[in-house]
Amino acid sequence: MPNYVGKSIPRVDALAKVTGKALFPGDFEMDNQAYLKILFAGRPHAIIHKIDTREAEAYPGVLAVLTAKDVPVNEYGLNVKDQPVLCGPGSTKANADHVCFYGDNIALVIAESEEIASEALKLIKVEFEDLPTISTIYEALKEDAIKIHPEKNDNIFRHYRIRKGDVDEAFKKADVIIESDYETPAQEHAYLQPEAGIGYIDEEGRVTVVVGGQWTHEDREQVAHALDLPEEKVRIIYPAIGGAFGGREDMSVQIVLGLAALYLNRKGINRPVKIVWSREESIIGHHKRHPYFFHAKWGATKEGKVIAAEVDIKTDGGAYIYTSTKVMGNATLMCTGPYEIPNIKVDSYAIYTNNIPNGAFRGFGGPQGAFEAECQMNKLAEALHIDPVEIRKKNLLREKSLLSVGTPIPPGVSIEKVVEKTALSGGWKNENNSWMQDPKKKLTNTSDKYLHRGRGFACAFKNVGFSFGAPESCTAIIELHGKEKIEKVIVRHAGAEVGQGSHTVFKQMAADALNIPIEKVQLTTSDTASTENSGSVSASRMTFMAGNSIRGAAQMALSKWENEERPAISTYTYYPPKTTPYDPETGKCEPNFSYGYVAEVADVEVNTETGQIKILNVICGDDVGKAINPQLVAGQVEGAVVQAAGYTLLEKFIQKNGYVETRTLSTYLIPTILDVPDQIQSVILEYPDPIGPYGARGMGEMPFLPLAGAIIAAVHDATGIWFNRFPLTPEEVLKGLGKI
Incomplete structure (x- = not known):
């Protein structure tokens, strides 16, 4: 009998998808279906005093207009149920009459057609009292700042601490100290399929929602809670899904589809209800990758041993909690990298603003933490005149190493092997037990005086599973x-x-x-x-x-x-081994039961006249434990690298005063075929995880984590300039070079 594990068999859904037979949520059509449209708030912060739906209800072809009063339990949220399903007066949820971001939902129109529903939306009259808008974390932290959620004491909704050793004493012994501020941007998921779905009552009387998501049973719990139904009376079905990347973890259309179908049914109208968001609705209506703000201070001995790391982290959570606490948990752990550092102090803060809520996105907190950690490590290497691979070798986690949270890392630690294999593939060599770039494999510049080439290295680790x-x-x-x-x-x-x-x-x-x-x-x-x-x-x-x-x-x-x-x-x-939460004072915990390990080399070419950056080559080494399907693993690596390259070089999500300025794909740019690296080389490594199936580790997020750090290091190698924030658009590069 053939052994299927380890073989690159074709995807089971490939034929249906390439021939168009696979049905995505927006493709579902049912007899006698109605159509749903959502009235978004259209302003970042306000109190709704009155909603007048009479004209909309009287519009020909309108079946119903729903507001907050029509939601049985008007709240939802993955970690904390802090968000109204519909904002406005009439529900029992405290402060549900508050609008906290532009995309808050106010009313639903159910009609005979999408066009009718859209026209009826314009007839809904909403009486707002606008409130001051908090658009940055710095405004949110002011003593006199308005409380976005009035029931809270302030706008900080989570604070984590890590205390390991004595950083103050360690800094006194450090030969070199690097202190820097870093910023990482918001990022739009930009999956191929905007949010869509259809809701109906099935043959067993269950509220049924066909939708794209990432966790059917969690969607069911959220819908059932808001509709005040037993979970067994709600059914969630996922058909083909056009991408997710964390963007479908939180609710979008799930609850409102269930609400619309249930409302009609209780009025004696048993009709399916369909919704398809436009790209603009998708961009303003679902969460983004968190922007992060770091102040980092790391100290090392002249031999290259990092002995102290102090990091202050602040993140813009947006208007509601979503998965911010989970994302920040990861960033807090990963901001000191895959290194064993004896003295660590970390404080991290998740902060409310009136921006679009931020949540999970491929790597959730890992890319942000890895960017800061890898920049710090590369700067220490430069200050100490030590090769960037060599300094990492001196500090990497090994079996039984203590994490920043004071507990041993789970068995199966392979980061050292991953760094070595990736470095060897990327132009380094080990000579006399010391790592250095091989002179024979160094990048050479072209004859164009404006084109400068550079190479950068970075690595990271990432949890596998819930934390x-x-x-x-x-x-x-x-x-x-x-x-x-x-x-x-x-x-x-x-x-x-x-x-x-x-x-x-x-x-x-x-x-x-x-x-x-x-x-x-x-x-x-x-x-x-x-x-x-x-x-x-x-x-x-x-x-x-x-x-x-x-x-x-x-x-x-x-x-x-x-x-x-x-x-x-x-x-x-x-059931995997149990994990434990951060101790509120010291951070001590057992954060994860398994990790994946990754390293990347980036070769870039910087045009110092135009500011444009071209990625010539990315080498990505991933320990996947066991490649169940090697071709799919390589596909995940390539997709993650392209997505991370967009994050690093060109995706600039802009919100000003709570309003989104990049609300279409003509203003928010994602990579096209002309923007992807010239080459992506996947180095698939298989060091078995002791408790993984066939030794497999998860790997879908790993290739994303260190790329920004590797590219920033490569740009520094090419230009001599350190960039502490991105995306590195041409304008940002020229500013850094002092040319504008």
Whole structure:
């Protein structure tokens, strides 16, 4: 029987997607469907005193207009239910009459067509009392700043601390101290498919929502809570999904679709309700990557040993909490890099503003923390005249190393091997037990005097799975059908396919665990009516968690089969080792049960006349533990590198006074084919994780983390200038070069 794990089999959804047969949420059409449009606030901060919907309700073709009074439980939120489903008077939620950002939802129009719904929106009259807008964290932190959420004492909604050793004493012993301020920008997810879906009452009376998301069972909980229904009366179905990157973790259209279908049903109108957001609605209506602001002070001995790191972190959480606390948890841990530093002091603050809420985005907090940490390490290397790979080798985490939070890193630490393999592939050599760039492989400039080339190195580590005490599990159901031989296998798993190939590796791992041809495996996925909770497709966790749950279910099902149960049906829930939250005073905790490790080399060419940066080559070394499907791994690496290159060089999301100025893809620029690196080389490394399925680690986020740091180092190598913020647009580069 063939071994499917480790083989690059074609994606199970490839044919349907390239031929157009795969249905995405916006493709669903049902008989007699109605259409939904949302009235957004259109202003960043205000109190709503009155909403007059009479003209809209009287407009021909309008079925209903819903406001806050029509929401059974007018609140939602992944970590804290702090956001109204609809803002305005009439609900029991305190301060639900407050608008806190431009994209807050105020009213829903359900109509016979999208055009009718759009016209009716214009007829809704809203009486606002505008409030002062807080558009920066610095305004939010002023003593006299208005409280965005009046029930709070101030605009800081989370503060984490890490205290390890004595940084003050350590700095006295440091031979070199680097102190810098850094900024990282907001970033729009810009997935291919804007938010869309359809809501209806199914044949069993369940409120059913067909939508794109990342965690069916969490979506179900959020919808059920807002509609005041038992969870079993709500059904979430994911069809094909056009990308996610963390942007579908929080609610967008899920609750309002369920609300619209339920409202009509209770009025005796049993009609499906459909919504498709425009790109502009998508940009103003869902969260972004957090901007971060760092003040970092690191000290090292002349031998290159980092002995102290002090980091102050502030992040703009936007108007509501969303996943800010989880994102900042990661940034707090990763701001000192994959290094064992004996003395560490970190303070991090998540702060409310009237900007669009910020939340999860590929790497969630890791890219921001890694940028600061890798810039600090590269600056120390320069100040000490030590090669950037050599200084890392002196400080990297190893087996049993203590993390910044004072506990040992989980077994399977491979960052040293990843750094070595990537450095060797990227032009370094180890000579006399010392790392240096190989003179034979150094970049050379062209004859153009304005074109300067440089090379940069950076590395990072990233959690696999939920962190800091968040409940973590994953359930698979496997059915074995047949008489004498297994003729058909049904795998029921809720894990979402958001473009990364998860359903393909589910089949591979199931076929391998059952030792059967893969053609016998059928998947039933992402439907809460027929699957159990898998957890979110986020935190680089799904291959790791699903693999362990599928293998466990397969083993149980085979045991039943051998005992002649027909069909043999088994349900298995995998629970990884527990994690613990930050201690509020010291930060001591066991933050994660597994990590992935990555290093990158970036070669760039800087045009010092125009400020343009061209990425010539990226070498990305990832320890994936075991590449279940190597081709999919390489695809994830290439996609992450392109996305991170856009983040670093050209994606400039602009909000001013709470208003979004980059609300279309003509003003918010993402990479095109002309912007991607000339070459991306994937160095796929396989050092097994002790508890990963087949040794696999998660890796979808890892290639994103260190690229900004590597590019910044490469630009410095080319120009001699350190840039402490990005994106490095031509204007920003020319400013740094002193030319404008």
